[in-house]
Amino acid sequence: MASRPGAxxxxxxxxxxxxxxxxxxxxxxxxxxxxxxxxxxxxxYRESTIGAAFLTQTISLDENTTVKFEIWDTAGQERYxxxxxxxxxxxNCAVVVYDIxxxxxxxxxxxxxxxxxxxxxxxxxxxxxxxxxxxVADSPDKRAIETADAEAYAREAGLLFFETSAKxxxxxxxLFTAIARKLPLDQAGPRMRQNLRPGxxxxxxxSNTQGAGPCSC
Amino acid sequence: MESLSDTTWDVVIAGTGIRQSLLAxxxxxxxxxxxxxxxxxxxxxxEAAFSLEEASKWFDESQxxxxxxxxxxxxxxxxxxxxxxxxxxRSYTLTLSPQLVYCRSAILAALVSSRLHxxxxxxxxxxxxxxxxxxxxxxxSNKQNNxxxxxxxxxxxxxxxxxxxxQKIPSTREDVFADDTLAPRDKxxxxxxxxxxxxxxxxxxxxxxDNPVPSALTTLSAMPPLLAQxxxxxxxxxxxxxxxxxxxxxxxxxxxxxxxxMFGPGFGAVMPKYGGGAEIAQVACRASAxxxxxxxxxxxxxxxxxxRVQSAEAEASAEASAEASVEEVVRLELSDGEEIxxxxxxxxxxxFPTGYIEGxxxxxxxxLVKIVHSISIVSSPLEHLFPxxxxxxxxxAGAVVVYDGxxxxxTSGDDSVSKAGPVYMVIHSSESGxxxxxxxxxxxxxxxxxxxxxxxxxxxxxxxxxxxxxxxPLSDSKSEVLxxxxxxxxxxxxxxxxxxxxxxxxxxxxxxxxxxVDPVFDDSILDGVKDIWKRILGDEVExxxxxxxxxxxxxxxxxx
Numbered sequence: 001m002a003s004r005p006g007a008x009x010x011x012x013x014x015x016x017x018x019x020x021x022x023x024x025x026x027x028x029x030x031x032x033x034x035x036x037x038x039x040x041x042x043x044x045y046r047e048s049t050i051g052a053a054f055l056t057q058t059i060s061l062d063e064n065t066t067v068k069f070e071i072w073d074t075a076g077q078e079r080y081x082x083x084x085x086x087x088x089x090x091x092n093c094a095v096v097v098y099d100i101x102x103x104x105x106x107x108x109x110x111x112x113x114x115x116x117x118x119x120x121x122x123x124x125x126x127x128x129x130x131x132x133x134x135x136v137a138d139s140p141d142k143r144a145i146e147t148a149d150a151e152a153y154a155r156e157a158g159l160l161f162f163e164t165s166a167k168x169x170x171x172x173x174x175l176f177t178a179i180a181r182k183l184p185l186d187q188a189g190p191r192m193r194q195n196l197r198p199g200x201x202x203x204x205x206x207s208n209t210q211g212a213g214p215c216s217c
Numbered sequence: 218m219e220s221l222s223d224t225t226w227d228v229v230i231a232g233t234g235i236r237q238s239l240l241a242x243x244x245x246x247x248x249x250x251x252x253x254x255x256x257x258x259x260x261x262x263x264e265a266a267f268s269l270e271e272a273s274k275w276f277d278e279s280q281x282x283x284x285x286x287x288x289x290x291x292x293x294x295x296x297x298x299x300x301x302x303x304x305x306x307r308s309y310t311l312t313l314s315p316q317l318v319y320c321r322s323a324i325l326a327a328l329v330s331s332r333l334h335x336x337x338x339x340x341x342x343x344x345x346x347x348x349x350x351x352x353x354x355x356x357x358s359n360k361q362n363n364x365x366x367x368x369x370x371x372x373x374x375x376x377x378x379x380x381x382x383x384q385k386i387p388s389t390r391e392d393v394f395a396d397d398t399l400a401p402r403d404k405x406x407x408x409x410x411x412x413x414x415x416x417x418x419x420x421x422x423x424x425x426x427d428n429p430v431p432s433a434l435t436t437l438s439a440m441p442p443l444l445a446q447x448x449x450x451x452x453x454x455x456x457x458x459x460x461x462x463x464x465x466x467x468x469x470x471x472x473x474x475x476x477x478x479m480f481g482p483g484f485g486a487v488m489p490k491y492g493g494g495a496e497i498a499q500v501a502c503r504a505s506a507x508x509x510x511x512x513x514x515x516x517x518x519x520x521x522x523x524x525r526v527q528s529a530e531a532e533a534s535a536e537a538s539a540e541a542s543v544e545e546v547v548r549l550e551l552s553d554g555e556e557i558x559x560x561x562x563x564x565x566x567x568x569f570p571t572g573y574i575e576g577x578x579x580x581x582x583x584x585l586v587k588i589v590h591s592i593s594i595v596s597s598p599l600e601h602l603f604p605x606x607x608x609x610x611x612x613x614a615g616a617v618v619v620y621d622g623x624x625x626x627x628t629s630g631d632d633s634v635s636k637a638g639p640v641y642m643v644i645h646s647s648e649s650g651x652x653x654x655x656x657x658x659x660x661x662x663x664x665x666x667x668x669x670x671x672x673x674x675x676x677x678x679x680x681x682x683x684x685x686x687x688x689x690p691l692s693d694s695k696s697e698v699l700x701x702x703x704x705x706x707x708x709x710x711x712x713x714x715x716x717x718x719x720x721x722x723x724x725x726x727x728x729x730x731x732x733x734v735d736p737v738f739d740d741s742i743l744d745g746v747k748d749i750w751k752r753i754l755g756d757e758v759e760x761x762x763x764x765x766x767x768x769x770x771x772x773x774x775x776x777x
Contacts (some may be wrong), residue, residue: 054336054507054769070336072503082514083506086260086499090491090650122307200339200480200487200611202329 016185017068021087023116024097025108029131032166033097034073037176042167059173059180067180069093088116093125093179100130100163103144106153113157125182127160128153129175134165221513221557225546226252228753229557231518231564234262235314235498236729236742240563242331242501243750243764245508247757252559253502253510256517256552256568260499263289263567263706263732264314266492266651269306272592272702279704287567288732289313292589292675292703302596303699304653311592311651311702314494315643315660316738317342317453317486317615319472320479323740325487328497331764336500340649342486343606343613345386347447348620348684383601383618383688386447388474388485403444410436410448414471433467450619450639453737454711455588455664457638465712469737483606486737488615491650494738507769513551518570520550521562523723547725561753565729574728583716585707587665588734591678593701595657601690603646614648617641620681638664640681641736656699659685662736665705675703708734715741718748727752 022030031053035041038057053073060066072087088094096112098105109128116126130150136143147163154161160178164171227249230237241253259265267275272294279291296303318324318339328334387393393407413433437445449456452469476485489496506512546558566574602616620640640663647654659682665674686696708731709715715730730745747763 054503080511080513082512085514086503086506086512089499119307122305199490200341200484202325202334202339202480202487 013063014065014185015068016066016183017070018092018180018183019072019090020069020093020095020179021072021074021084021091022095022097023074023084023088023109023112025099025102025105028097028099028102028105029166030095030097031073033095033129033131033164033172033175034071036166036169036172038071040169042169044167057176059177061177061180065185067183067185069176069180084112084115085119088120088124091120091124092183093127094120095127095129095175095179096159097129097131098145098150099132100145100147100150101132101135101142106130106145106150110153110157113159117157123184125160125179126158127162127175127179128157130161130163131166133163133170134167221252221511221551221555224250224252224557226250226557226559228252228561228563229254229518229547229549229559231255231562231568232262233257233260233498233502233514234565235264235494235501236565236732236746237262237563237568238498238501238505239327239743239746239764240749241505241510242333243746244753245505245510246766247754248509249753251505251508251510252513252557253505254513254516254518254551256515258515260502260514261313261495262565264312264494264498266310266312266314266495269303269309269311269700271306272309272311276702288565288707290705290707292671292705293701294703295701297697297699300596300697300699302656302697303594304656308653309594309651309658310492310495311594311658312492312495312660313704314492314498315488315592315645316494316736317488317617317643318738319486320476320484321472322738323743324497324738327743327764331504331766332768333500333504336503337496338490339487340490340614341481341484341606341611342488342615342617342643343484343603344616345388345447345451346383346602346616346618347386347450348618348622348681348688349382349384383685384447386450386619388451389477403441406436406440406444407448410440411474414467414474433471437467437470446621447619450617450621450641453617453641453735455586455638455641455662455734455736457664469712481606482608482610484610484613486615488645488649490614490648516551516553516555518549518562518564518568518573519552519554520570521573521726522548523721523726545723545725547723560725562726563729563749563753566731569728583709583713583731585731586710586734588662588706588708589665589671589674589678589703590660590662590706591675591682591701591703593659593661593682594652594699595659595682595686595696596655596699597657597689597696598646598655599644599657599685599689599696600646602644612648614646616644616646618644618681618685620684622680622684637666637669637677640677642681642685643736662706678703706734708732711735715745718745718752720752724752 022034024030031046032042034055035043038055055071055073056068057071058066058068074083074087094116096109098109113126113128116124128150130145151161160182162171162175162178164175166172228244228251230241230251230253233253233255241251244251255262259271276291276294328337384398387396387407390408390411393399393404393411399407410433413436437448448470449466451473452466454466454469473485479485480487502512546560547562549557549559549562551557602618603613606613620642640661642659642661645651645658645660647656652658661678661681663674663677665671682698689696711733713733718730719728720726727749732742733739747760750763751758751760
């Protein structure tokens with residue numbers, strides 16, 4: 001089948017949309033990472049996410065290539081192990097987050113990685129993010145997980161790896177950009193070929209006016 | 218998180234099928250405390266979608282679970298022993314819910330008004346084909362090639378020669394005009410029918426059944442069977458050609474014709490990518506989780522006690538606070554033994570404890586029909602079935618082939634049409650995300666006729682697929698079935714009255730109406746969901762607010 005330009009119709013440009021899911025123990029900073037990435041904000045006293053949240057962010061890899069992430073931030077209900085499967089269903093990429101000051105959070109991260117590798121899309125791209133790097137900048141003794149250890153694990157498991165800080169925004173943009181670069185933008189299996197959409201627009205009459213205002217009600 | 222028993226849930230929804238999931242979606246902005254459980258370890262219930270491994274596990278489990286037999290029963294699982302062509306387990310998403318969705322369907326409007334449509338990718342269902350069966354003796358060499366398929370059923374096939382028996386069914390006047398296989402007289406008859414179908418007023422739901430539309434129906438009845446049959450196929454009705462002469466068929470054909478062009482040129486139906494109804498159900502559950510609902514898989518309802526007054530203290534305190542009524546709660550025991558309380562409990566019959574439905578003396582006295590289904594993975598993409606819908610239209614990911622074989626003439630001779638109902642084959646290309654590239658999935662179904670044995674009914678599905686593969690240009694050894702799953706679905710006949718939502722004496726336990734066997738998304742599902750939604754929320758909502766949501770803004774605190 002011949003390739004067609006993306007649905008967005010940017011002449012000559014490539015536009016691809018991917019589903020990304022965030023997983024990790026509670027309070028490691030999943031929502032904060034997303035908030036920094038999407039809105040460049042940080043809130044010291046974030047309340048925990050109730051169920052899950054859905055956000056989007058678009059990044060340009062180069063002049064011609066735009067990647068839109070549909071980000072699913074999960075939370076709260078790990079105990080029943082029932083929510084995550086519906087979030088990583090058909091996900092193209094995942095960010096598994098741990099807190100570098102909490103040793104147990106890496107164990108939890110490892111079990112998420114295992115579950116993803118067993119259950120999610122076979123071609124899923126997984127990034128491991130050791131968050132809260134700002135906390136060890138001033139007091140190194142707070143660090144519970146050595147960078148080299150986590151890095152070695154990530155290499156072994158085939159993951160992208162970054163130590164991040166949602167607070168200072170260290171490596172946040174880099175993390176998502178690295179994922180975008182690793183995503184297959186035009187070849188790969190049918191699940192990945194998001195830029196060749198045979199999709200049907202259910203609101204053809206409004207599609208031209210969509211960016212005019214988020215809410216017309 | 219506190220344990221499930223610490224909360225008095227406003228609503229416990231049992232089962233994650235399409236109806237329960239749409240209810241969860243409808244309630245997702247109501248600020249109710251919602252617990253959504255499923256006895257299965259997967260989402261979707263009888264509308265689930267599976268990888269190969271999950272499908273075979275489902276098959277094994279359904280061999281000894283009688284509870285789900287209410288709606289769905291596995292019949293056979295088969296893997297082609299002669300082929301290595303199957304991809305890895307997770308490269309498949311095989312759905313128990315391959316229903317087509319017509320562009321005029323109320324579900325699409327509801328998905329748009331609830332802002333869910335941006336999370337589901339819809340793909341076009343392009344061409345409807347009719348597979349005219351002219352069985353001929355299979356030559357020895359041909360037999361060799363079809364050997365693998367033969368072993369599928371253990372019986373030989375009368376395989377038709379690939380000689381252009383697949384005909385495109387004209388569904389617009391342009392199609393009819395352009396079809397040079399039609400005699401002028403037939404063209405006129407078809408034109409007349411299409412005109413009357415389009416011009417007849419759209420009947421309201423009330424008059425849907427018994428009040429025939431004279432003109433379109435008369436025109437249809439007057440047509441020679443070979444001309445009428447393809448039109449009947451557009452109705453996606455399981456009735457055999459000899460028995461369909463009802464108003465319902467005409468309005469179903471009208472729905473088809475009037476849907477064409479609504480969302481783009483050349484197609485009138487769509488399908489959600491990644492598993493049809495299963496995808497809609499999961500996306501609805503996700504929206505419900507964003508709204509704060511708690512999800513627990515692998516736990517069903519084990520016991521259910523009708524509400525009574527909570528306790529003397531509660532009564533006293535309620536009186537003291539001058540509440541008009543005492544809180545009524547249903548006490549539930551989950552399958553892991555945990556006891557929980559809920560103000561409302563909703564599910565479908567198969568989600569309630571065995572014996573509960575009978576115990577509650579609810580009458581499910583509807584004549585159920587049985588449909589046999591198969592899901593078949595085919596080794597070639599069958600690209601010829603997916604021509605572009607139109608010059609600028611989307612690439613179709615679905616196609617429909619209708620098989621009326623084996624013979625249009627019955628042995629009795631007085632009627633010129635067969636008694637068995639048609640086999641519908643809905644073919645999903647790999648663009649659907651349901652199989653690897655280079656393959657396709659055929660979802661076929663036919664009515665389980667009481668005049669034939671179950672083996673014969675199942676055999677009809679195999680015949681239809683064998684015929685289709687043989688009629689394809691790639692009818693060499695490349696087109697073969699690699700894997701198939703067969704199951705039986707029970708439900709209301711198509712277009713029969715769904716009946717009311719059933720509720721217990723206390724009105725706290727509610728049951729969705731029995732689902733129909735329609736191969737097209739049944740809009741009456743939404744009526745049942747809306748009814749229950751209104752009963753739960755009462756005066757808090759206006760009926761017109763059903764599934765109408767504003768976009769969740771990124772600042773929405775319920776969100777991030």
